[in-house]
Amino acid sequence: MKKIALLMSLCCMAVSTAQAAVQGKEVNYREDGTILKGYIAYDDAVKGRRPAVLVVHEWWGHNEYTRKRADMLAAMGYTALAVDMYGDGKQANHPDDAGKFATEVSKNMPLAKRRFEAGMKLLRKQKTVDPKEMAAIGYCFGGGVVLNMARMGEDLKGVASFHGSLDALTPAQPGKIKARIISFTGEDDPMIGADKVAAFRQEMDKAGADYRVVTYPGAKHSFTNPAADELGKKFNLPLAYNAEADKDSWQQTTVFLREVFGGK
Structure with a gap:
């Protein structure tokens, strides 16, 4: 009887595990009459409200790569929204x-x-989201977006920029930045040279920001995207995937998010 009970318990556990998985759904939301087409992901095995993370796409637009990162965040226990910054889901x-x-x-x-x-407003309405616990990550164009949102004082716990533009239309002002910041760039990325990294450090220091800059020797632009090699060759652009930098930057982001969310 004990063996039968044990087998039944294991079977129930297996069914429960099979049913619990990352769920993803397409969502439409609006900004001043413009339809924005996003993607929300969460793990239905996680109970109750949890921190949320916005994912801002590369300059190619909201695509499968952006959704993949949202799914990865959901598997970590967060609710993630891959946003649409171009409107109507435009892709290039x-x-x-x-x-x-x-x-x-x-x-x-x-x-x-x-x-x-x-996107923040949409996330706050989700039943799986703690509206007070929100961060953002971005890639390439999206990395620049999340850094500028931090510069403008958005109410975020943290932002992570992957090979994102470090240029600021309006430099951060002292006391304005609420979010902790981490930026990942490649040392062989001609789009984000050492001079821009140095200027960014200086800007953050003057603003009194809580920030960290990580640079990877030998890494070029778009080093986190496995499609970078093909796109670089196709369009003669200095793009290249770097598996080591991709893995390390994601591991550091995993720790970073736990820290900014107080271990959640």
């Missing part, structure tokens, strides 16, 4: 279009802020 298949889409948003910070905050 050529650098010319990507540059155009990214410039339209990055040169218009009030617009970027409204679209970012629309």
